Amino acid sequence: MAMNPQKRATLKEVARLAGVSYQTVSKVLNGQVQLPEVTEARIWEAVRALNYTPNHTARSLRSRRSHTIAYCWAPTATGQANPILDELLQSMVQAAEQQGYYLLCFPNLPDPNRQREAYRELIDSGRVDGFILSSVEYEDPRILYLMERRFPFVAFGRSNPEYQFPSIDIDGGMGMLKVVRHLVERGHRRIAALTWPPESRVGxxxxxxFLQGLIEADIPPVPEWMERGEGVPSFGYQATLRLLKLPEAMRPTAIVAFNDAMALGAVRAAQQLGYRVGSDIAVTGFDDTPIARYTLPPLTSVRQPIWEVGERLVNRLIALLDHPEISSPYCELIEPELIIRASSTGEETPLDQDHPYLYP
Structure with missing residues (x-):
């Protein structure tokens, strides 16, 4: 004889055991209310005692929601690590789980037609309630399509100024301004930049x-000190070799890399040519990836609060889903932090202890 599966505990049974209303239990489980510590402890004890798990299918049918958020990103090239993406994904997954949502990840397809079809299918099938976008660029077709469909989304990054949509972004301009101010305070006036191609929005x-910092210090930009290319160590290495082989009067004393990968290549090139990084030549990065504090010398870099961004993206989208009538499109800018280490000062710095990727 086939055995009947164990009966699933109900919300009302949890409420009865905890001595509260089932509405109160629901709000506690969904993080929508704060109760006295003793009451919450009693509710969670009842949940564990009854082995209660929410019936997501029934809840989705009632609310007409899938409780799934789609996240679209540009995959990292084979053989390249992306700790920023890793941290963002972890924070979004955790934030989504805390509110009873799942994260559905899929790649940003290079073919606009296939990309549009993927979005259309996810929307029309009801598989997702909203989208989170990253790697946003100018004239981004994903943003145009979602605005056209009036479908909920939040972007990590800005696009064209005339596009009005909810977004959260790191103020990269402010981060770079902090870098230039720091270098100027150290006495540098010949400051080169390793950056991305002109079409890069983040760049x-x-x-x-960067330019604002030069203007503040009354330093005229020099075209020979602006190197553009792919944000990888090999480009930083080759570009720095070119910069440090300029005539002495035109040779920069500081190199600002627009990400840590290029900065690592710059450090390697400078050391290969016999320069003492931090003393003879200053090098800075951007992102404060885990390796930054372990380079020789440790790398000055701009730290982005990526974990906080991931949480805010999820919470912002869910708030938009819950209250579409009061959510208005605007961009929330978050200021990054400059972490000063020996690569720009020549001075030994202690290992910072507050980074989420700090290894023992």
């Missing part, structure tokens, strides 16, 4: 802060 934002 344009960071360049604006």
């Amino acid at each position: 344009a934002n960071r360049i604006s802060g």
